[in-house]
Amino acid sequence: MDKSLFTDLLQSLEEAKAIRRGETKPSRRFTVSPPDAKSLRERVGLSQSEFAQMIGVSIDTLQNWEQHRRNPSGPAAALLRLVSANPELALRALNHPR
The missing domain is CATH 4.10.910 (30s ribosomal protein s13; domain 2)
Incomplete structure (x- = not known):
């Protein structure tokens, strides 16, 4: 070296x-705030079960995020940021029909 x-x-x-x-x-x-899961889910127009299935988490996990008992971290937080930045592309990429 x-x-x-x-x-x-x-x-x-x-x-x-x-x-x-x-x-x-x-x-x-640097502080990185995870996107608000509930407002994001509502923005893409999916039910809790549809959104949880699309991003690969349990409904309980999604509900914990939405009620701010837990915060998404790591890959889940990154995926939510991607969905937030470009919902249409994310829905297509995750094979979720509108």
Whole structure:
């Protein structure tokens, strides 16, 4: 590994430790909010069972998202963002007839 790259990496790790200990503030923060599952489902015009089946989750999981008891994460959150960005394309890609 290049010595300057190693030095940069080491400096980044030291900064991360200082942030973790509360000694310094991060230079930037990113927050990603998952799309609102209920409004998204209503926007595409599907029932809970249709929407849950289309995205491959149980109705209970969808209801938990809709009632904000849980939040979608990982691939589920990414899929909801895709559906939100382009519902028509997502419906076609997921083979759901309108």
